Amino acid sequence: MKKITFPISEEQLMDLKAGDRVLASGYLYTARDAAHKRMYELLQKGEPLPVDISGQTIYYVGAAPAKPGCAVGPCGPTSSYRMDKYAPSLLDLGLKVMIGKGMRSDEVINSIIKNKAVYLIAIGGAAALIAKSIKKSELICYEDLGTEAIYRYEVEDMPLIVGIDSIGGNVYVR
Amino acid sequence: MNVRKIPASQITEAVKKLFMDCNYYIGDDISQALKDARENEDLQIAKDVLQQLIDNNSIAANERIPMCQDTGMAVLFVEYGDKVAVEDGSFKDAVEEGVRRAYIDGYLRKSVVSDPVFDRKNTKDNTPAIIHTEITQGDKIHITAGGKGFGSENMSAIKMLTPSAGVEGVKKFVLDTVAHAGPNPCPPMVVGVGIGGTFEKAAQLAKRATLRPINTSNPDERYAKLENELLEEINKMNIGPAGLGGKTSALGLNIETYPTHIAGMPVAVNICCHACRHKEVTI
Numbered sequence: 001m002k003k004i005t006f007p008i009s010e011e012q013l014m015d016l017k018a019g020d021r022v023l024a025s026g027y028l029y030t031a032r033d034a035a036h037k038r039m040y041e042l043l044q045k046g047e048p049l050p051v052d053i054s055g056q057t058i059y060y061v062g063a064a065p066a067k068p069g070c071a072v073g074p075c076g077p078t079s080s081y082r083m084d085k086y087a088p089s090l091l092d093l094g095l096k097v098m099i100g101k102g103m104r105s106d107e108v109i110n111s112i113i114k115n116k117a118v119y120l121i122a123i124g125g126a127a128a129l130i131a132k133s134i135k136k137s138e139l140i141c142y143e144d145l146g147t148e149a150i151y152r153y154e155v156e157d158m159p160l161i162v163g164i165d166s167i168g169g170n171v172y173v174r
Numbered sequence: 175m176n177v178r179k180i181p182a183s184q185i186t187e188a189v190k191k192l193f194m195d196c197n198y199y200i201g202d203d204i205s206q207a208l209k210d211a212r213e214n215e216d217l218q219i220a221k222d223v224l225q226q227l228i229d230n231n232s233i234a235a236n237e238r239i240p241m242c243q244d245t246g247m248a249v250l251f252v253e254y255g256d257k258v259a260v261e262d263g264s265f266k267d268a269v270e271e272g273v274r275r276a277y278i279d280g281y282l283r284k285s286v287v288s289d290p291v292f293d294r295k296n297t298k299d300n301t302p303a304i305i306h307t308e309i310t311q312g313d314k315i316h317i318t319a320g321g322k323g324f325g326s327e328n329m330s331a332i333k334m335l336t337p338s339a340g341v342e343g344v345k346k347f348v349l350d351t352v353a354h355a356g357p358n359p360c361p362p363m364v365v366g367v368g369i370g371g372t373f374e375k376a377a378q379l380a381k382r383a384t385l386r387p388i389n390t391s392n393p394d395e396r397y398a399k400l401e402n403e404l405l406e407e408i409n410k411m412n413i414g415p416a417g418l419g420g421k422t423s424a425l426g427l428n429i430e431t432y433p434t435h436i437a438g439m440p441v442a443v444n445i446c447c448h449a450c451r452h453k454e455v456t457i
Contacts, residue, residue: 073239
């Protein structure tokens with residue numbers, strides 16, 4: 001089991017191979033369909049993003065509401081392919097890590113290789129378990145989107161698997 | 175004619191409990207299937223993923239939190255007795271209020287948008303629900319409720335097969351749909367197959383099939399055999415838990431059928447994730 005820290009260092013990132021199991025700590029941003037659409041539209045208009053994603057991690061998730069006393073509600077990954085249209089633009093801006101579940105398009109895989117990034121997967125449906133590794137959640141922007149707003153999570157030993165590594169190794173291709 | 179009066183508040187309370195319970199407590203059929211699958215797997219990663227899902231479901235039940243963040247769109251199949259009258263309100267409003275209360279008071283995620291194409295504005299209470307109502311004889315209301323997540327819903331498909339396609343055509347379409355879904359719908363999946371009726375009836379049957387416990391079989395032994403054959407074929411696909419390979423790509427496959435037209439043989443495949451959530455109540 002490899003330990004990694006977000007934002008990830010180049011050394012840690014290049015060491016990750018498809019199928020590796022990792023425990024991740026540090027900070028990441030959440031964003032799913034609606035937030036990606038907004039960010040993509042900003043980029044198309046040549047406007048800056050609400051967060052500087054260079055070197056950062058985006059987790060494709062829309063958490064359930066937190067019960068009183070909990071940092072977050074259950075928060076497993078959502079299907080990544082719905083972000084495929086938007087991901088290459090973000091990778092070109094320096095996004096280093098995407099976390100989700102399921103397959104990615106060839107365009108995204110090529111962009112991962114080109115930009116030396118990595119795609120990690122979380123276990124779909126293990127939302128109550130994953131929530132145990134989220135220590136803090138802070139709203140960053142797009143509050144009107146509800147569960148689809150962008151949050152910053154502080155995570156500790158979040159269990160993940162390397163889906164697509166920086167040279168294109170793919171855990172789903174067998 | 176004697177009519178039994180049921181207060182709207184009783185329906186609201188029952189619906190609220192159905193949706194909270196189905197999101198916190200996985201059914202015994204799924205729970206047992208996950209444990210059996212863990213024992214049956216040879217691959218360590220497959221065993222580990224299944225153990226994570228078992229642990230996840232225990233946490234959800236113990237802490238009364240949803241097992242999955244996608245607590246779904248509320249789907250109800252209602253058998254409404256013809257000798258029942260709702261007092262102090264309408265049945266539809268009582269159901270919607272039950273859904274609203276479950277999703278707000280129960281810390282479930284609000285995942286419904288008002289307009290599918292243009293506005294896509296969150297309704298903030300997970301309404302409206304999808305309500306399928308059948309009028310039956312009697313003075314009771316029976317409700318089967320499920321929270322349907324869309325990771326798997328998006329992997330579902332329907333095809334208007336014609337009679338000459340035969341059972342081989344049905345098999346091919348089911349297996350192609352599951353293979354195409356691959357790792358996306360949070361395997362191990364539960365596969366609901368609806369055959370017959372019309373275009374919309376087949377889809378409704380497929381949804382109904384996902385709400386039948388997976389340790390039950392179609393009463394017609396020809397379809398029961400087909401259920402077993404298809405499940406066996408799916409589990410040879412090596413999709414595996416979380417799509418990482420292994421012998422458990424699906425936990426169960428249910429088929430529901432209905433008479434159809436001389437020219438047709440519609441087949442719908444509704445895919446559900448391992449968090450196949452449903453509860454029932456008779457009022």
